[in-house]
Amino acid sequence: MTSLGSSSSSTTEYVVRVPKNTSKKYNLMAFNAGDKVSCSAWTQARMERDMSNRRIYGEEESQEGAAGSEFGKKQKEESRRKKYGIVKKEFKVEDQPWILKVNGKAGRRFKGLKKGGVTENASYYIFTQCADGAFEAFPVHAWYNFTPQAKHRTLTAEEAEEEWGRRNKVVNHFSIMLQRRFREQERGDDDDEEGEKGGKKKKKKGGRGGDLRIHDLEEDLEMSSDESEGSNGEDDEAKAKSKKDKGPKGKGKKKKKKGSDFEGFEDSDDGDFEGLEVDYMSDESSSEEEEQEKTKPNKGEGVPKGIDEMSESEEESEEENKNEEDAKEEEEEEDGKKTPVQVEKKKKKDSSGESDSSEDSDIEGEAASALFMKKRTPPKRGGGRGSAGSSRTGSRPGTPSIDNAATSNTLRAAANKLEQGKRQTTIPSSETPAAKRLKMEPSPQSSSGKSTPQPVSGKSTPSASDVQLTEDAVRRYLIRKPMTTKDLLKKFQTKRTGLSSEQTVNVLAQILKRLNPERKNINEKMHFYLTE
Amino acid sequence: MSDKGEVDLTGAKQNTGVWLVKVPKYLSHQWAKATGRGEVGKLRICKNQGKAEVSFTLNEELTTIDTIGDKPSMVRAPREHPFTLQTVGGQTLAVFTENSSGQSDAEASGSGTGTGPDKIALEGLVVQRAECRPAVSENYMRLKKLQMEELSKPLRFSQQLEKAVTTNYKPVANHANNLDYERKKKEEGKRARADKHQVLDMLFSAFEKHQYYNIKDLVDITKQPVTYLKEILRDIGIYNVKGTHKNTWELKPEYRHYQGEEKSD
Numbered sequence: 001m002t003s004l005g006s007s008s009s010s011t012t013e014y015v016v017r018v019p020k021n022t023s024k025k026y027n028l029m030a031f032n033a034g035d036k037v038s039c040s041a042w043t044q045a046r047m048e049r050d051m052s053n054r055r056i057y058g059e060e061e062s063q064e065g066a067a068g069s070e071f072g073k074k075q076k077e078e079s080r081r082k083k084y085g086i087v088k089k090e091f092k093v094e095d096q097p098w099i100l101k102v103n104g105k106a107g108r109r110f111k112g113l114k115k116g117g118v119t120e121n122a123s124y125y126i127f128t129q130c131a132d133g134a135f136e137a138f139p140v141h142a143w144y145n146f147t148p149q150a151k152h153r154t155l156t157a158e159e160a161e162e163e164w165g166r167r168n169k170v171v172n173h174f175s176i177m178l179q180r181r182f183r184e185q186e187r188g189d190d191d192d193e194e195g196e197k198g199g200k201k202k203k204k205k206g207g208r209g210g211d212l213r214i215h216d217l218e219e220d221l222e223m224s225s226d227e228s229e230g231s232n233g234e235d236d237e238a239k240a241k242s243k244k245d246k247g248p249k250g251k252g253k254k255k256k257k258k259g260s261d262f263e264g265f266e267d268s269d270d271g272d273f274e275g276l277e278v279d280y281m282s283d284e285s286s287s288e289e290e291e292q293e294k295t296k297p298n299k300g301e302g303v304p305k306g307i308d309e310m311s312e313s314e315e316e317s318e319e320e321n322k323n324e325e326d327a328k329e330e331e332e333e334e335d336g337k338k339t340p341v342q343v344e345k346k347k348k349k350d351s352s353g354e355s356d357s358s359e360d361s362d363i364e365g366e367a368a369s370a371l372f373m374k375k376r377t378p379p380k381r382g383g384g385r386g387s388a389g390s391s392r393t394g395s396r397p398g399t400p401s402i403d404n405a406a407t408s409n410t411l412r413a414a415a416n417k418l419e420q421g422k423r424q425t426t427i428p429s430s431e432t433p434a435a436k437r438l439k440m441e442p443s444p445q446s447s448s449g450k451s452t453p454q455p456v457s458g459k460s461t462p463s464a465s466d467v468q469l470t471e472d473a474v475r476r477y478l479i480r481k482p483m484t485t486k487d488l489l490k491k492f493q494t495k496r497t498g499l500s501s502e503q504t505v506n507v508l509a510q511i512l513k514r515l516n517p518e519r520k521n522i523n524e525k526m527h528f529y530l531t532e
Numbered sequence: 533m534s535d536k537g538e539v540d541l542t543g544a545k546q547n548t549g550v551w552l553v554k555v556p557k558y559l560s561h562q563w564a565k566a567t568g569r570g571e572v573g574k575l576r577i578c579k580n581q582g583k584a585e586v587s588f589t590l591n592e593e594l595t596t597i598d599t600i601g602d603k604p605s606m607v608r609a610p611r612e613h614p615f616t617l618q619t620v621g622g623q624t625l626a627v628f629t630e631n632s633s634g635q636s637d638a639e640a641s642g643s644g645t646g647t648g649p650d651k652i653a654l655e656g657l658v659v660q661r662a663e664c665r666p667a668v669s670e671n672y673m674r675l676k677k678l679q680m681e682e683l684s685k686p687l688r689f690s691q692q693l694e695k696a697v698t699t700n701y702k703p704v705a706n707h708a709n710n711l712d713y714e715r716k717k718k719e720e721g722k723r724a725r726a727d728k729h730q731v732l733d734m735l736f737s738a739f740e741k742h743q744y745y746n747i748k749d750l751v752d753i754t755k756q757p758v759t760y761l762k763e764i765l766r767d768i769g770i771y772n773v774k775g776t777h778k779n780t781w782e783l784k785p786e787y788r789h790y791q792g793e794e795k796s797d
Contacts, residue, residue, distance in 0.1 A: 016575045025631075028552070028658075035624075072749060
């Protein structure tokens with residue numbers, strides 16, 4: 001290195017070396033200016049190739065020599081391809097994008113796509129200065145453009161289109177993602193919720209919602225192995241919490257509502273369903289009615305405000321709800337399906353539009369299913385149900401207050417109310433009847449259907465039916481066959497047992513607690529069973 | 533496997549600054565021919581009252597350009613190359629290296645290049661971008677002319693031949709290929725009917741490997757006359773007329789027991 005000094009300029013010379021035989025390949029990592037990436041701020045980073053395109057190229061007929069294979073199929077395919085001149089692109093590992101994860105799980109993620117055409121006409125070299133002052137030049141092997149990957153939720157194309165259609169009506173844009181997240185949570189929760197009554201709730205028209213899934217009535221009757229669909233939750237936290245409890249039912253309703261231009265009108269179940277005829281498959285119509293009936297503009301408010309209102313309205317309307325429910329139950333019982341309950345719940349949900357209400361609706365759904373199921377399923381159901389009920393109540397920390405917006409005379413509202421009431425004041429009232437009933441059950445041992453020993457406020461006396469929600473009954477069911485809480489609830493329909501849905505839930509929960517059945521995961525759902 | 537993919541961040545932490553230089557193709561060719569330690573030239577940096585002028589001088593021995601066929605041509609590469617300096621702009625450019633163990637890509641490894649573990653390391657950040665331009669000279673112009681001539685040649689061209697091509701094949705009474713074929717056939721002779729049980733054994737073992745067979749393939753495998761084979765097949769198999777496996781034979785359901793099919797005896 002020679003230095004020439006002069007007054008105002010200085011020249012230094014450096015030797016340039018191009019090392020040979022380096023096994024290291026130099027690549028460029030380009031970040032966009034707007035991403036504000038500071039490499040020095042990285043504490044740790046992991047990078048690997050993104051091999052997700054491999055399966056596209058690796059198409060092979062799966063097995064050889066198994067059923068369905070043909071002699072000489074490969075050769076035929078190959079000759080056919082040659083005949084038509086079909087050239088397949090190879091899967092080159094070199095060209096695959098990179099996935100860069102910075103700072104572990106909580107950090108950023110980048111995807112690096114190879115930029116083509118970099119080395120075609122000119123070569124890039126990296127000049128590094130060495131310790132001895134000489135420059136070393138390394139050729140750049142490839143150039144990758146790294147873009148950050150969004151960690152926040154994004155809408156899918158279909159959902160985005162939906163939202164676009166409603167953009168003029170939607171005031172609160174934050175709720176869009178909330179609901180979607182809620183929906184997703186519900187879907188995820190459905191798997192977890194097995195042991196809980198949530199199964200039943202899920203059944204409840206889980207299909208409602210933006211995706212507009214269609215449920216058959218029969219599906220509702222199936223044992224807990226059915227899938228639950230997510231539903232929209234309106235409130236974030238409520239949704240999050242109530243997810244566990246509610247299951248998709250309420251959400252499904254909400255979802256559906258959402259899909260039908262309900263975005264801003266989630267609350268206000270007050271008096272929505274009074275005297276409404278329940279049409280099993282006409283979810284749309286009922287929900288639309290609700291929409292109009294909405295008294296509370298849901299979305300614009302903060303969550304707390306809505307919660308208070310909702311709790312108030314729920315309390316009021318619980319009585320009405322119960323009545324209506326009963327009336328509905330009468331109708332629906334003929335079908336013996338949960339649908340009515342679900343419909344009700346849905347309506348309720350639509351009106352309340354809160355995740356909590358979906359929570360409630362879960363309870364309601366369960367209760368409803370219990371109410372409406374004519375089938376006598378084995379005792380296990382009772383046990384499962386009880387535990388589900390108990391777990392459900394337990395897992396509703398703060399939601400009730402948020403939940404119980406505008407509950408009207410639907411089961412859901414009743415269930416909601418139950419939840420809230422339980423927490424606040426109505427708990428004693430609702431529980432005591434159940435407790436009393438339980439106490440009475442062992443003694444009188446009425447073999448013919450259950451009759452409510454003492455009517456609970458707001459509960460209509462159910463018609464005489466056969467099933468008493470006793471510990472024995474539950475034990476019988478559970479011994480016979482593993483059941484989920486949903487199934488158990490189905491066994492003890494409110495019409496038959498003479499208990500309201502909430503009471504059924506409570507009682508069942510208590511019974512399950514006492515029985516302490518064993519748990520088993522069947523088809524990803526939590527089943528209870530007893531061995532004696 | 534835990535270390536795989538872990539990026540060595542020493543370069544980033546030290547904030548090593550590097551230059552990204554765009555170099556003409558011919559120059560990189562010349563650099564590839566460097567011997568010894570790889571010294572290719574000298575870089576001169578002039579700081580003229582705040583403005584820096586960078587220029588690269590190619591070593592003498594590397595100026596000879598080889599045209600196709602490794603013949604030294606008349607043209608020589610220019611020696612002086614001033615650098616045009618540019619800022620990096622808003623972009624953040626980092627340099628990372630992949631240290632593959634030099635083996636060919638193995639798909640089976642299911643990750644990255646090379647069968648050995650790759651070491652990915654961040655070497656540094658680009659602080660300066662530059663373009664290496666040759667100083668315009670007579671020499672350079674001749675070089676470019678040569679390059680353009682080569683490039684303008686089409687990849688394919690038509691050429692007229694003076695004489696007809698007679699080397700491919702001549703007309704013969706009977707081609708060698710055909711003669712061989714007929715001889716082979718004669719040797720094999722007509723296919724003889726083997727014992728029915730033996731044929732059945734062969735068929736069953738064949739159907740164990742694949743489910744559907746063409747009649748021709750079965751004839752090949754069993755070396756039986758077609759009619760005889762067909763009779764046997766009619767007993768134990770069915771002929772698919774429609775569907776995906778057209779015109780193929782398969783065993784009757786009661787004879788089958790493939791995995792993934794219900795077993796039936």
